[in-house]
Structure formats: structure tokens, C-alpha cells
Amino acid sequence: AQSVTQLDSHVSVSEGTPVLLRCNYSSSYSPSLFWYVQHPNKGLQLLLKYTSAATLVKGINGFEAEFKKSETSFHLTKPSAHMSDAAEYFCVVSEDGNTGKLIFGQGTTLQVKP
Amino acid sequence: DSGVTQTPKHLITATGQRVTLRCSPRSGDLSVYWYQQSLDQGLQFLIQYYNGEERAKGNILERFSAQQFPDLHSELNLSSLELGDSALYFCASSVGGGQGDTQYFGPGTRLTVL
Numbered sequence: 001a002q003s004v005t006q007l008d009s010h011v012s013v014s015e016g017t018p019v020l021l022r023c024n025y026s027s028s029y030s031p032s033l034f035w036y037v038q039h040p041n042k043g044l045q046l047l048l049k050y051t052s053a054a055t056l057v058k059g060i061n062g063f064e065a066e067f068k069k070s071e072t073s074f075h076l077t078k079p080s081a082h083m084s085d086a087a088e089y090f091c092v093v094s095e096d097g098n099t100g101k102l103i104f105g106q107g108t109t110l111q112v113k114p
Numbered sequence: 115d116s117g118v119t120q121t122p123k124h125l126i127t128a129t130g131q132r133v134t135l136r137c138s139p140r141s142g143d144l145s146v147y148w149y150q151q152s153l154d155q156g157l158q159f160l161i162q163y164y165n166g167e168e169r170a171k172g173n174i175l176e177r178f179s180a181q182q183f184p185d186l187h188s189e190l191n192l193s194s195l196e197l198g199d200s201a202l203y204f205c206a207s208s209v210g211g212g213q214g215d216t217q218y219f220g221p222g223t224r225l226t227v228l
Contacts (some may be wrong), residue, residue, distance in 0.1 A: 032214040043221045099169050099211065100212060104157035
């Protein structure tokens with residue numbers, strides 16, 4: 001069965017420093033993996049997705065993630081945090097080829113300090 | 115703005131009542147998904163429709179039902195409401211209905227059951 005574990009419920013960084021949000025997944029097949037962001041009182045926005053092409057995926061707003069099959073990880077990184085990056089981040093997996101069912105992690109709250 | 119619209123934005127009702135949440139997908143998208151976000155359960159997939167037909171079912175209670183109409187908009191009906199049904203309900207849409215398709219999320223409907 002597929003599942004997602006976000007290893008940190010809360011991450012705090014200073015503006016201008018790197019961001020690392022960790023995600024491990026469990027999947028029996030070839031998964032598709034996503035990172036979504038949710039700003040307060042807003043809907044979810046796709047940051048990036050992996051669908052078995054290049055293992056290093058670049059997304060919007062300077063974010064990127066690397067798919068590592070041997071480690072079953074899909075960590076999200078950004079070289080330099082901006083105040084506007086403060087939000088809730090969700091790692092998401094999908095592996096059922098016939099449906100678009102998404103399995104969400106519990107989320108990581110990113111705090112950016114000035 | 116994702117292009118997915120949801121109405122109403124907020125809904126306050128009493129236990130035992132019935133409500134209907136409405137979703138209009140992005141133009142051209144054939145698939146509609148419903149998700150529930152609550153503090154204790156996180157984000158959970160409820161159900162998916164593709165071009166009017168049910169495609170996948172998740173953790174959707176028997177008191178809940180959904181449909182997708184010929185114009186592709188969808189409605190989620192929640193009946194015999196309980197306090198625990200209070201949550202944020204998201205609708206998403208995608209062009210196709212399979213794994214890896216990017217889902218675009220609406221702003222959500224916040225349901226409060228008193």
C-alpha cells in the first residue's frame with residue numbers, strides 16, 4: 001500500500017538560508033510524486049511533480065526535489081528562503097495508473113524568520 | 115487562481131442537516147476530485163469522477179454522495195451531518211483522470227457543523 005511520511009511537522013529557517021523539507025514514501029509500483037503548497041486560507045498549489053522522467057525535478061518559485069528510489073525519498077529544497085515561502089507543504093504520492101487518487105502526507109509547516 | 119471554483123465558501127449548519135457543495139472544474143478538464151481536510155485526519159481523498167462516471171472511491175462515508183453532471187460540474191452531498199464532519203472540503207480537477215495528471219485545486223468550502 002502506498003503511503004507518505006513527512007519527517008518534520010515544523011521547520012523554521014531564516015530568510016536567505018536554505019530550505020529542506022523531508023519526505024519518504026512507500027509504494028509497491030512506480031509512483032508519481034508531488035509537492036503541493038498551501039498558504040493560509042488558500043487552496044493547494046502544485047510546486048512540482050515527478051512522473052518517472054528526470055529524477056531531479058525543478059518547480060516553481062525556485063523549489064526543486066530529487067527522487068531517490070534507493071532511499072524512497074523525495075525531499076524538497078530551495079537554496080534561499082523568502083518570507084513569502086512561509087506556508088504548509090504537502091508531499092503527495094499517486095501510484096494507481098487508472099485513477100488520480102492522491103495520498104497526502106501530514107504536512108510540514110515552514111516558518112521563515114526575518 | 116487555479117480556475118476551479120467552489121461554492122459556497124463557508125457553510126454553517128446544525129447536526130442532522132444536509133448540505134450540498136458545488137464545484138466547477140477548469141475549462142476542458144474532464145476529471146473532478148473531492149478531498150476532505152481536517153485537523154485529525156489531514157487531507158483525505160474522497161471520490162473521483164471522470165466525464166460523468168465514478169472512477170475511484172476513497173474514504174467517503176455512506177452518508178456522503180457525489181455526482182458529476184453533463185456540463186462536468188460536480189456536487190458533493192453530505193447528509194445526517196455530525197460534529198466530526200466539520201472540515202475544509204476541496205475540489206480539484208484535471209484534464210485526464212490517471213496517475214501523474216496534475217490536479218488543480220479550488221479554494222475550498224469550509225463546513226462548520228454546530
